[in-house]
Amino acid sequence: MKYLDEYRDPVLARKLLAELRAAATRPWAIMETCGGQTHTLVRQGIDELLPSGMRMIHGPGCPVCVTPLATIDKAVALAARPDVIFTSYGDMLRVPGTAGDLLGVKARGGDVRVVYTPLDAVAIARDNPDREVVFFAVGFETTAPANAMAVLHAAVTGVVNFSVLVSHVLVPPAITAILDAPDNQVQAFLAAGHVCAVMGWTEYEPIAQRYGVPIVVTGFEPLDLLEGIVLAVRQLETGRATVENQYARAVRRGGNTAAQDAVRQVFRVTERTWRGIGPIPASGLALTPAFAAYDAEERFPGGETHAVEHPDCIAGQILRGTAAPTDCSAYGTRCTPLSPLGAPMVSAEGTCAAFHHAGRRRSAVEVPR
Amino acid sequence: MCLGIPGRIVEVAEGPAPRMGTVDFDGVRRPVCLAYAPEAGVGDYVIVHVGFAISRVDEAEAAKTLAVLRAIPEALESELGPEAAR
Ligand code: SF4
Numbered sequence: 187m188k189y190l191d192e193y194r195d196p197v198l199a200r201k202l203l204a205e206l207r208a209a210a211t212r213p214w215a216i217m218e219t220c221g222g223q224t225h226t227l228v229r230q231g232i233d234e235l236l237p238s239g240m241r242m243i244h245g246p247g248c249p250v251c252v253t254p255l256a257t258i259d260k261a262v263a264l265a266a267r268p269d270v271i272f273t274s275y276g277d278m279l280r281v282p283g284t285a286g287d288l289l290g291v292k293a294r295g296g297d298v299r300v301v302y303t304p305l306d307a308v309a310i311a312r313d314n315p316d317r318e319v320v321f322f323a324v325g326f327e328t329t330a331p332a333n334a335m336a337v338l339h340a341a342v343t344g345v346v347n348f349s350v351l352v353s354h355v356l357v358p359p360a361i362t363a364i365l366d367a368p369d370n371q372v373q374a375f376l377a378a379g380h381v382c383a384v385m386g387w388t389e390y391e392p393i394a395q396r397y398g399v400p401i402v403v404t405g406f407e408p409l410d411l412l413e414g415i416v417l418a419v420r421q422l423e424t425g426r427a428t429v430e431n432q433y434a435r436a437v438r439r440g441g442n443t444a445a446q447d448a449v450r451q452v453f454r455v456t457e458r459t460w461r462g463i464g465p466i467p468a469s470g471l472a473l474t475p476a477f478a479a480y481d482a483e484e485r486f487p488g489g490e491t492h493a494v495e496h497p498d499c500i501a502g503q504i505l506r507g508t509a510a511p512t513d514c515s516a517y518g519t520r521c522t523p524l525s526p527l528g529a530p531m532v533s534a535e536g537t538c539a540a541f542h543h544a545g546r547r548r549s550a551v552e553v554p555r
Numbered sequence: 556m557c558l559g560i561p562g563r564i565v566e567v568a569e570g571p572a573p574r575m576g577t578v579d580f581d582g583v584r585r586p587v588c589l590a591y592a593p594e595a596g597v598g599d600y601v602i603v604h605v606g607f608a609i610s611r612v613d614e615a616e617a618a619k620t621l622a623v624l625r626a627i628p629e630a631l632e633s634e635l636g637p638e639a640a641r
Binding site: 187189190192198201202204205222223271275298302303304305306322325328331332335342380383384406409414424432433436444445448488492535 | 556558559560561562572574580581585588589590592593594600604606607609610612613614615616617619620623624625
């Protein structure tokens with residue numbers, strides 16, 4: 187497939203690994219921010235081929251993983267209502283809440299429907315005027331334009347039985363929170379290429395400068411990741427800390443202005459709680475007052491739960507990159523993709539699930555501290 | 556949900572906003588919202604996320620990246636031993 191296959195070429199990958207071996211003299215620690223990148227790195231075993239003690243720290247960039255437990259509980263409660271058709275991206279269905287997941291609600295007869303795009307959820311609302319259709323609007327800057335368009339489209343076409351349960355998160359504040367943590371070990375970042383396709387990279391320039399960390403906007407294919415790592419290492423080795431763009435075929439410095447305009451129209455920046463990490467100021471999106479009528483939390487108030495995580499789950503450390511899944515006592519035994527105890531085991535973008543799919547064993551991976 | 560994939564626009568629909576079209580992903584065709592890729596037309600490659608084109612693939616930049624990768628000197632390759640020659 188064009189623009190995929192040529193970035194998976196094993197001969198070029200070996201050349202890049204040789205470049206990396208020639209460039210790296212120290213055991214650098216680099217974080218890839220996006221779960222899609224984690225998936226490629228672990229699946230291809232790239233993280234195990236790095237030279238001289240270098241390691242990849244897997245970042246919090248999995249929307250499924252960071253959606254707070256209380257929000258999952260709210261989704262589960264809404265989905266169980268007989269008057270509601272609950273619509274969601276497929277990978278949210280297995281995320282464990284305090285009392286079960288969305289899939290469980292569906293098995294008990296709840297009307298839970300997987301949609302490929304949020305516009306499909308608006309179409310379901312239009313076709314079912316006597317029901318309330320709620321869409322689970324989660325994700326990073328990549329899905330925000332789509333979810334914004336769903337709200338705009340509902341507003342323009344007069345679909346009133348549609349609302350969104352919003353739990354949008356933003357990448358740059360999470361990077362800053364990771365850098366501010368006293369136990370931070372990350373020395374450079376691979377920024378998520380598709381987030382930057384929407385937002386551009388101007389937000390990352392002050393971070394690179396203030397913290398002295400190289401940030402490389404990077405794509406998702408094996409060669410993209412290897413080249414991103416090489417660029418980051420070259421900066422680290424020469425003491426530079428700038429934003430570089432590996433993913434030039436899809437990302438421009440200013441990003442996608444049409445998408446940004448729609449997001450700004452529908453959403454405002456707000457504090458968000460990240461599952462496993464806690465509240466981060468100005469790290470998420472909520473609906474603007476003009477679109478409050480589409481807010482599922484306003485339309486269906488109440489249902490606050492006392493959310494408790496499974497005691498064995500160390501997802502917080504995993505999302506901050508201070509522990510690996512193989513450090514978790516439940517990994518691969520009590521916690522598997524089919525019956526996950528914590529969110530990182532759910533979607534393929536979650537670090538625990540990525541490790542599990544790649545067949546990593548608890549004892550097989552040494553995690554340097 | 557966060558994985559975006561490249562596909563080729565094979566049709567741009569006439570009709571009310573938002574701008575819609577059909578994108579071919581290696582033989583699989585899907586309706587895609589093109590509102591955020593106003594400059595993209597039939598034949599262009601776009602990166603598609605949850606049914607929305609979020610970026611037009613820049614063919615010249617794509618070619619440049621590959622040229623840089625292919626130009627990595629052979630000398631380094633020889634360091635890798637016989638496996639690299641496969
Ligand atoms: S393996 Fe399961 S229980 Fe352990 S940290 Fe990952 S999601 Fe949580």
